[in-house]
């Protein structure tokens with residue numbers, strides 16, 4: 001229903017890099033007509049040029065749009081000012097930029113503009129992202145529904161009750177895939193130290209993380225219970241977890257520091273944007 005709104009009213013995507021292209025792929029798969037889409041990006045790849053052949057407009061002036069999605073780097077969010085003529089009311093703006101606050105976005109786009117701030121993550125590229133979102137005071141329920149529907153084209157969504165939570169969201173799920181990829185790298189490297197060939201170690205690590213993630217997602221049991229299910233008394237897992245769960249230098253300590261650093265960086269980006 002809401003994607004029909006984007007189809008009928010027009011959809012603009014500012015910035016079509018990793019995140020922008022993941023979103024665009026999801027929208028097209030969800031039934032958005034390429035003819036309804038305008039992409040603004042000074043460095044369009046071959047895929048966009050191919051879509052141009054299907055009616056997508058590339059770097060053409062925009063007269064009207066139901067929704068504009070901002071997916072440029074936070075440091076370049078001022079480029080959204082080029083779309084200011086659409087601000088002020090009829091067009092919904094949805095930003096995915098880390099640390100770009102609703103106040104900063106509204107200052108760029110004009111007072112009274114409905115703006116949604118969101119934070120997706122890269123599994124969006126295969127439709128398995130998770131995106132948190134929050135709207136400014138000018139968003140109607142229908143605006144939030146439209147944003148939600150656009151973002152659900154690439155995975156799950158959650159609405160947070162206050163914008164202040166977006167920094168922590170960024171620290172957990174926005175940046176989180178990178179932590180998990182590093183876990184895969186570290187698990188495989190540790191397997192190599194124990195004598196496995198690199199390709200075998202990597203295959204075991206990727207499949208273990210993917211399988212455990214899928215099990216955690218589909219199971220009714222908590223992550224803690226699923227962990228206990230692997231752990232036989234006095235067995236191998238217990239020996240491994242004694243290291244990983246160490247109170248002083250185990251994963252919980254390291255993860256707290258990791259998420260805190262990413263959350264703080266999100267806050268710093270917000271301060272920079274509000275200058």
Ligand SMILES: NC(=O)C1=CN([C@@H]2O[C@H](COP(=O)(O)OP(=O)(O)OC[C@H]3O[C@@H](n4cnc5c(N)ncnc54)[C@H](O)[C@@H]3O)[C@@H](O)[C@H]2O)C=CC1
Nearest residue numbers: 015016017018019040041043071072073074079097098120
């Ligand atoms: N990569 C990630 O894991 C996530 C990224 N984000 C946010 O998404 C946004 C984009 O990040 P990525 O896609 O990773 O970056 P990217 O570097 O892959 O893409 C940025 C795109 O913007 C284009 N661009 C540069 N200047 C422009 C301008 N003046 N007008 C229009 N387009 C312009 C670039 O050509 C590029 O295609 C950032 O704000 C980031 O905070 C949010 C969640 C996760």
Ligand SMILES: O=C(O)[C@@H]1CCC=N1
Nearest residue numbers: 097098170174175176
């Ligand atoms: O690293 C970043 O700033 C972006 C935001 C979340 C994931 N990537």
